[in-house]
Amino acid sequence: MAKTTEFTLAQDKKGVVWDLLLYIPTLVALIAIASQLWYSGNQGFTYLLIFLTTIIALIGFDRIAKTRLMILPKAPIGLAVSRQSVSIQLRNGSNIELVKNVRFFTDYAGKSFGLSGVDLSGAKKQFVFHKGQFALDDDFEGAKSLLRGFK
Numbered sequence: 001m002a003k004t005t006e007f008t009l010a011q012d013k014k015g016v017v018w019d020l021l022l023y024i025p026t027l028v029a030l031i032a033i034a035s036q037l038w039y040s041g042n043q044g045f046t047y048l049l050i051f052l053t054t055i056i057a058l059i060g061f062d063r064i065a066k067t068r069l070m071i072l073p074k075a076p077i078g079l080a081v082s083r084q085s086v087s088i089q090l091r092n093g094s095n096i097e098l099v100k101n102v103r104f105f106t107d108y109a110g111k112s113f114g115l116s117g118v119d120l121s122g123a124k125k126q127f128v129f130h131k132g133q134f135a136l137d138d139d140f141e142g143a144k145s146l147l148r149g150f151k
Contacts, residue, residue, distance in 0.1 A: 004082040007143050012132030015068045023060035027053055067128050076127050081146045086115060088127055096125055104147040113144055 034049035066072045070091060078089030086098045098117030101124075105114040116126045134140040 004080050004087075005142070005146055007079040007081075007134060007139055009070065009077050009079065009129070009133040010135060011070055012068045012130050015130050015132045016064055019060065019064050019068060023056065023064075027057055027060075030056070067130060067133075070133075076129070079129065079143060081143065083149065086117065086147070086150070088115075088125075098125060102150045104144075104150040106144060113147065115147070115150075117150075 030049055030053040034046045034053065037043075037049065038046040062072075066075045069075075070077055073090070073092035075091045076088045077091050080087040080089070084099070086102055088096045088098070090096065096119050098115065098119055100118040102115065102117035105116070107113065110131075112128060112130045114126065114128050116124065119125055129143070131137070131140045134143065
């Protein structure tokens with residue numbers, strides 16, 4: 001039987017601050033440009049900027065609520081890695097086991113990694129994990145080294 005290594009994830013408060021510092025100025029700048037264009041008579045482009053602002057706000061909310069604060073029901077709160085599969089425990093109590101086409105992706109900065117694969121029901125799933133979600137830096141590096149076999 002293959003050995004399974006389990007990791008418990010926690011909220012990434014520093015990452016929340018970083019994301020807020022990234023998203024809030026971007027959204028404020030887009031709204032400021034849109035309002036300036038609205039009053040200058042270019043309403044068509046204003047609608048486009050407001051739409052873009054809405055999309056970026058939704059992406060930012062999902063990133064903060066799901067991967068950083070882990071408050072959404074489908075947010076991962078646990079990770080179990082074995083040689084054959086990867087299992088992810090979600091906040092709503094369900095477990096997703098990635099058993100086919102499991103792929104591991106890391107970023108260039110080394111502060112997060114992504115997993116994708118097909119679960120037992122045949123649905124494709126994707127997850128992002130951040131360094132701040134792991135209790136120790138050694139846990140983060142250990143998870144990455146175990147998952148390198150799925151590259």
